Every structure is written in C-alpha cells, then in structure tokens.
Amino acid sequence: MRTVETLLRVFPMALCVGALVIMLKDSQTNEYGSLSYSDIGAFRYLVHASGVCAGYSLLSAVFAAVPRPSTISRAWAFFLLDQLLTYVILAAAAISTEVVYLAYKGDASITWSRTCGSFGGFCRKATASVVITFVVTLCYAALSLISSYRLFSKYDAPVAYTDKGIEIATFHS
Amino acid sequence: MRTVETLLRVFPMALCVGALVIMLKDSQTNEYGSLSYSDIGAFRYLVHASGVCAGYSLLSAVFAAVPRPSTISRAWAFFLLDQLLTYVILAAAAISTEVVYLAYKGDASITWSRTCGSFGGFCRKATASVVITFVVTLCYAALSLISSYRLFSKYDAPVAYTDKGIEIATFHS
Numbered sequence: 001m002r003t004v005e006t007l008l009r010v011f012p013m014a015l016c017v018g019a020l021v022i023m024l025k026d027s028q029t030n031e032y033g034s035l036s037y038s039d040i041g042a043f044r045y046l047v048h049a050s051g052v053c054a055g056y057s058l059l060s061a062v063f064a065a066v067p068r069p070s071t072i073s074r075a076w077a078f079f080l081l082d083q084l085l086t087y088v089i090l091a092a093a094a095i096s097t098e099v100v101y102l103a104y105k106g107d108a109s110i111t112w113s114r115t116c117g118s119f120g121g122f123c124r125k126a127t128a129s130v131v132i133t134f135v136v137t138l139c140y141a142a143l144s145l146i147s148s149y150r151l152f153s154k155y156d157a158p159v160a161y162t163d164k165g166i167e168i169a170t171f172h173s
Numbered sequence: 174m175r176t177v178e179t180l181l182r183v184f185p186m187a188l189c190v191g192a193l194v195i196m197l198k199d200s201q202t203n204e205y206g207s208l209s210y211s212d213i214g215a216f217r218y219l220v221h222a223s224g225v226c227a228g229y230s231l232l233s234a235v236f237a238a239v240p241r242p243s244t245i246s247r248a249w250a251f252f253l254l255d256q257l258l259t260y261v262i263l264a265a266a267a268i269s270t271e272v273v274y275l276a277y278k279g280d281a282s283i284t285w286s287r288t289c290g291s292f293g294g295f296c297r298k299a300t301a302s303v304v305i306t307f308v309v310t311l312c313y314a315a316l317s318l319i320s321s322y323r324l325f326s327k328y329d330a331p332v333a334y335t336d337k338g339i340e341i342a343t344f345h346s
Contacts, residue, residue, distance in 0.1 A: 039282035109212035152325035
C-alpha cells in the first residue's frame with residue numbers, strides 16, 4: 001500500500017504542474033482585445049491552488065516513501081492535510097468550471113456575454129486545465145480514503161453495539 | 174458520540190432547508206427588468222444539492238439514531254455517502270460564491286457587468302443562502318470525519334512499521 005500511496009502522491013504533483021503551466025500560458029490577443037488567465041479571479045485561484053497542491057504532493061510523497069514509525073500525530077497530520085487539500089482543489093475545479101461554463105454559454109438574464117465566441121483558444125486551454133484539476137481531485141479523494149484508513153485503523157471501534165457486544169474505545173499503540 | 178452524530182445530521186437538514194427556501198424565494202423585479210434564481214445555473218444546482226442534502230440528512234439521522242449492530246457494510250455506506258455529499262455541497266457553495274462574487278464585482282476584461290448594482294436585494298438573499306451552504310459544508314466535513322472513524326476503527330492498522338513492530342492487517346469483527 002505504501003507504493004500505491006507514493007504513486008498517488010507523485011501523480012497529482014505532475015498533473016498539478018500540468019494544470020498550472022497550461023493556465024499560466026493561457027492568454028489570447030485578437031481584434032476583440034486581449035484576455036489572460038490573470039483577468040479572472042477563479043483562474044488565479046486555480047493557479048495558486050495547483051501550486052500549493054504540487055508542493056504538498058511532492059513533500060508528502062517524500063514523507064510517505066520513507067519507512068519510519070507510523071505515529072498517531074503523523075497520521076493525523078496526513079489525514080487533515082489530505083482532507084484540506086481535497087477541499088481546496090475541488091473548490092478550484094468547481095469555480096473554474098462555473099467560469100468556463102459561463103464563458104461558453106453566457107447568461108442573457110444578467111447580460112453576461114459568451115466570451116468564448118471571440119476567445120475560443122483561451123477557453124479551450126482553460127477547459128483543459130480544469131479537466132486536469134478534476135483528475136487531481138479524484139486522486140486526492142482516494143488519498144483522503146487511504147490516510148483516514150491509516151489514521152483510524154490505529155483506534156479501536158467506538159463504544160457501540162457491535163457484532164461481539166459492547167466495546168470500549170482504546171488506543172492501539 | 175451517537176447523540177453528537179445525530180445532532181450533526183439534523184442540524185444541516187435544517188440549514189439545507191433554510192438555504193433552499195431563501196434561494197427559491199430569491200427573485201427581484203425592478204425598472205431594469207426581473208431576475209430570479211432560476212436564471213442562473215449555479216443557483217439551480219445549489220437548490221438541487223440543498224434538497225438532496227436535506228433528504229439525505231433526515232434519512233441518515235434516523236438511521237444513525239436507531240441502535241443496531243454496526244456492520245462493516247453499513248459503515249462503508251455512511252462513509253461513502255457522507256464523503257460524496259460533502260463534495261457535492263462544497264461544489265454548490267463554491268460555484269455559487271463565484272457567481273455572487275462576479276455579480277458584485279463584475280469583470281471588465283470579459284465585459285461582465287456588476288449585476289448587484291441594479292439587483293441589490295437579489296444578491297443579498299443569494300449571499301445569505303451561500304453562507305448557510307458553507308456552514309452545511311463544515312457540518313459535513315465533521316460528519317465525514319466521524320463516519321471514517323466509525324468505518325476504519327473496525328480495521329486493524331495496516332502492515333507497517335508501528336511503535337510495536339510489524340503488524341498484519343485483519344478485520345475486527
């Protein structure tokens with residue numbers, strides 16, 4: 001499982017760098033004017049989130065690859081950070097999807113125009129970056145599952161009606 | 174812990190219904206025209222997500238309140254559904270925040286106007302609904318933690334270098 005976990009941490013690092021580079025290079029100038037990722041708040045957030053995610057993925061892959069005593073505090077740190085990163089990167093993917101959707105479809109009722117009609121190349125690159133970010137989100141959802149297994153399997157089952165009667169919660173180690 | 178969990182499931186149900194009702198009643202007509210939540214895709218998604226979340230919260234509160242044997246399959250169902258709902262409701266909160274942000278600030282580079290200048294009441298209600306949805310997200314993040322504890326505490330620690338040497342993964346019950 002250690003190998004799977006290390007790969008699941010290295011893979012989103014590569015994807016985050018990919019999403020980051022595509023978004024950073026996303027700008028277009030034509031007869032309608034010029035448009036860059038930095039003009040749109042959601043895309044700036046995606047760039048920052050991808051950067052943080054790539055950094056965390058690298059650091060955590062190194063930590064996860066080294067065999068060392070698996071302590072409760074280390075398991076809690078992995079669990080909380082993995083959960084937090086999952087939420088951060090999912091939020092980045094979600095708000096960027098909303099902007100891309102609005103840019104393609106527009107919204108007549110609030111007079112927001114279809115920007116992608118004039119900036120097709122810009123929108124295609126942004127879409128690619130968003131799709132990659134969703135794949136990163138899936139990886140992080142799997143990592144959250146692994147790190148919560150690593151953490152909570154250290155604890156005994158809570159006080160509850162189990163198959164074997166009432167148990168008392170205690171620490172394993 | 175059963176009481177805390179049941180409350181943590183009833184509370185977001187009330188909040189989801191609140192967010193849902195506020196958003197459903199969110200429409201404004203003035204000299205600039207009329208605007209309703211249903212004109213905006215993100216707000217429609219928020220309404221649907223809040224409805225699903227309220228229904229799931231009610232059902233899961235009833236299931237969680239009844240004392241019965243805590244089986245592995247039941248713990249897996251709670252864990253997966255809690256995680257899924259957390260992601261769904263976080264995405265709803267995130268994309269609605271993006272739309273509210275764009276409606277307040279506009280975006281000059283893509284010629285999207287500040288809609289809230291003409292529809293202030295609409296934007297305030299939408300903001301209230303989004304804030305409530307973020308509180309629901311926090312509740313669900315806590316529920317995810319509880320249900321992953323309930324699930325994975327049934328398993329022993331994975332094969333790893335623990336404080337007490339190498340352990341072999343087995344089931345508790």
